[in-house]
Amino acid sequence: MNDVPLVLGIETSCDETGVGLVRGHDLLADAIASSVDEHARFGGVVPEVASRAHLEAMVPTIERSCREAGVTLSDVDAIAVTSGPGLAGALLVGVAAAKALALSLSIPLYGVNHLSAHVAVDQLEHGALPEPCVALLVSGGHSSLLLVEDVTVGVEPLGATVDDAAGEAFDKVARLLGLPFPGGPHIDRVAREGAVTIDFPRGLTGGRDLERHRFDFSFSGLKTAVARWVEARERAGEPVPVADVAASFQEAVCDVLTRKAIDACVRSGADHLVIGGGVAANSRIRTLAEERAAQHGIVVRVPRPGLCTDNGAMVAALGAEVVRRGRPPSALDIPADSSMPITTVVA
Amino acid sequence: MLLAFDTATHAVTVALHSGTAAGDVVAEHTVVDALRHGELLAPGIQHVLAAAGISPRDLTRIAVGVGPGPFTGLRVGIVTARTMAAVLDIPVDGVCTLDILAAAVTDQPGGFRVATDARRKEVYWAAYDGRGRRVSPPAVDRPEAAAYDGPVAGRGPQLYPAAFPAAIDPDNPSAAALARAVAHRTVELLPPVPLYLRRPDAATPGQRKQVL
Numbered sequence: 001m002n003d004v005p006l007v008l009g010i011e012t013s014c015d016e017t018g019v020g021l022v023r024g025h026d027l028l029a030d031a032i033a034s035s036v037d038e039h040a041r042f043g044g045v046v047p048e049v050a051s052r053a054h055l056e057a058m059v060p061t062i063e064r065s066c067r068e069a070g071v072t073l074s075d076v077d078a079i080a081v082t083s084g085p086g087l088a089g090a091l092l093v094g095v096a097a098a099k100a101l102a103l104s105l106s107i108p109l110y111g112v113n114h115l116s117a118h119v120a121v122d123q124l125e126h127g128a129l130p131e132p133c134v135a136l137l138v139s140g141g142h143s144s145l146l147l148v149e150d151v152t153v154g155v156e157p158l159g160a161t162v163d164d165a166a167g168e169a170f171d172k173v174a175r176l177l178g179l180p181f182p183g184g185p186h187i188d189r190v191a192r193e194g195a196v197t198i199d200f201p202r203g204l205t206g207g208r209d210l211e212r213h214r215f216d217f218s219f220s221g222l223k224t225a226v227a228r229w230v231e232a233r234e235r236a237g238e239p240v241p242v243a244d245v246a247a248s249f250q251e252a253v254c255d256v257l258t259r260k261a262i263d264a265c266v267r268s269g270a271d272h273l274v275i276g277g278g279v280a281a282n283s284r285i286r287t288l289a290e291e292r293a294a295q296h297g298i299v300v301r302v303p304r305p306g307l308c309t310d311n312g313a314m315v316a317a318l319g320a321e322v323v324r325r326g327r328p329p330s331a332l333d334i335p336a337d338s339s340m341p342i343t344t345v346v347a
Numbered sequence: 348m349l350l351a352f353d354t355a356t357h358a359v360t361v362a363l364h365s366g367t368a369a370g371d372v373v374a375e376h377t378v379v380d381a382l383r384h385g386e387l388l389a390p391g392i393q394h395v396l397a398a399a400g401i402s403p404r405d406l407t408r409i410a411v412g413v414g415p416g417p418f419t420g421l422r423v424g425i426v427t428a429r430t431m432a433a434v435l436d437i438p439v440d441g442v443c444t445l446d447i448l449a450a451a452v453t454d455q456p457g458g459f460r461v462a463t464d465a466r467r468k469e470v471y472w473a474a475y476d477g478r479g480r481r482v483s484p485p486a487v488d489r490p491e492a493a494a495y496d497g498p499v500a501g502r503g504p505q506l507y508p509a510a511f512p513a514a515i516d517p518d519n520p521s522a523a524a525l526a527r528a529v530a531h532r533t534v535e536l537l538p539p540v541p542l543y544l545r546r547p548d549a550a551t552p553g554q555r556k557q558v559l
């Protein structure tokens with residue numbers, strides 16, 4: 001027996017079926033099944049396709065995580081599951097599986113917030129989370145700036161995107177440039193061969209916009225500007241410098257994200273910035289955030305790419321922290337809450 | 348002990364059966380609430396286990412309705428059954444939800460049909476002979492196309508009385524009927540795989556992004 005509880009975490013809020021096993025800050029297993037290939041031809045996640053894939057992947061992924069960790073389900077002390085926010089039908093598969101586990105094993109269930117889990121996962125990589133800290137979460141589904149006073153109780157939203165998520169902008173621009181879905185990794189790769197030669201707009205960064213939306217983001221104008229620029233080139237019969245467009249677009253996104261994140265740290269007096277979500281795997285955002293943070297004595301913490309994208313380990317990591325801090329478990333009748341507010345960490 | 352449940356209609360129905368042909372249902376719990384399958388199923392299971400005074404480890408077998416039925420609720424039942432079976436290392440069988448309804452139909456020597464709500468102005472349906480054996484594969488159709496003057500069980504007749512004028516009981520499946528049919532081996536056992544009957548709808552609203 002071990003004094004530190006073993007927590008199994010389940011994530012099904014979008015297109016990844018993730019099951020992780022965590023003991024304290026130790027990651028024992030992180031099993032993932034993705035339906036991303038099935039969505040690629042639609043250029044985005046199709047909810048019913050994702051839900052069907054979660055159902056098929058659920059039990060095999062649970063079993064794989066146990067094999068990876070060298071444990072059996074009877075060793076598990078608590079179950080954590082993303083109960084929101086996310087796609088309703090997708091969440092429901094994970095929540096139902098989590099309840100079945102908790103019920104069959106007679107152990108507590110914790111329905112937790114997906115965004116808090118993106119923050120808590122950093123503990124697996126860099127140890128105890130410095131609180132308060134500012135978290136920048138950027139992916140195809142979310143673009144948020146959060147002030148984290150206590151990752152297990154309440155997280156204060158500072159700002160969020162007013163239109164597209166950052167990852168969505170990457171996907172749309174990638175499609176425009178003829179790069180595959182999901183766009184993030186492809187833009188990052190192509191941009192390395194190009195230079196920042198085009199000055200694309202930075203949304204909500206000046207004048208009244210900045211006053212009213214100091215910590216909010218907008219990527220829809222940027223996406224349109226890139227489309228116009230590319231179309232103008234094509235109409236003129238000139239070749240599109242794909243690498244330069246990718247580099248310039250990526251620079252515009254990363255500039256705004258890191259500028260506002262550092263501003264949020266300075267304003268709230270937080271000396272740590274945690275970056276999570278799929279876009280955190282982008283090489284430019286990491287470099288730029290570190291450069292700018294250093295000027296203000298702020299430390300940037302970014303988990304490795306595999307932990308930034310949606311996974312079960314992040315849910316288990318948050319579950320482990322929630323258990324460690326003695327928060328009360330969830331009831332067996334909790335709903336899958338597609339619009340779960342960030343201020344609720346445990347349902 | 349045999350645990351049986353179905354979540355492929357408006358009903359969330361759970362029953363516990365001694366598991367043998369000589370035994371019977373020892374506890375039963377049914378709630379009709381079309382939109383809360385995910386909330387109701389686990390507490391329903393807990394309720395029947397408590398009512399019978401047994402622990403999950405006493406279960407020896409699981410039976411689950413595999414639809415056809417609205418996908419969201421259907422998946423709640425199937426993922427619950429598969430996960431419990433994996434944890435407890437016991438077998439799990441699926442039963443067509445229309446067959447569960449048919450199992451509770453009595454005294455229809457001339458045969459009957461079962462028609463349930465498939466939403467989008469369609470019904471899931473199948474035909475049964477006088478001994479309650481299914482004689483057509485489960486199908487999804489517009490009520491006009493499946494119209495039948497003879498006796499029809501399920502919610503179809505309530506929703507589309509013009510197409511199904513002769514309603515008979517039951518209108519919702521009962522896990523007690525499912526458990527008895529499985530214990531008495533009077534129903535076809537299927538793998539615990541959903542009978543979707545429809546392809547995923549990828550064109551329409553789709554593309555919904557996460558809220559935050």
Ligand SMILES: [Zn+2]
Pocket residue numbers: 114118139141142277309310
């Ligand atoms: Zn996420």
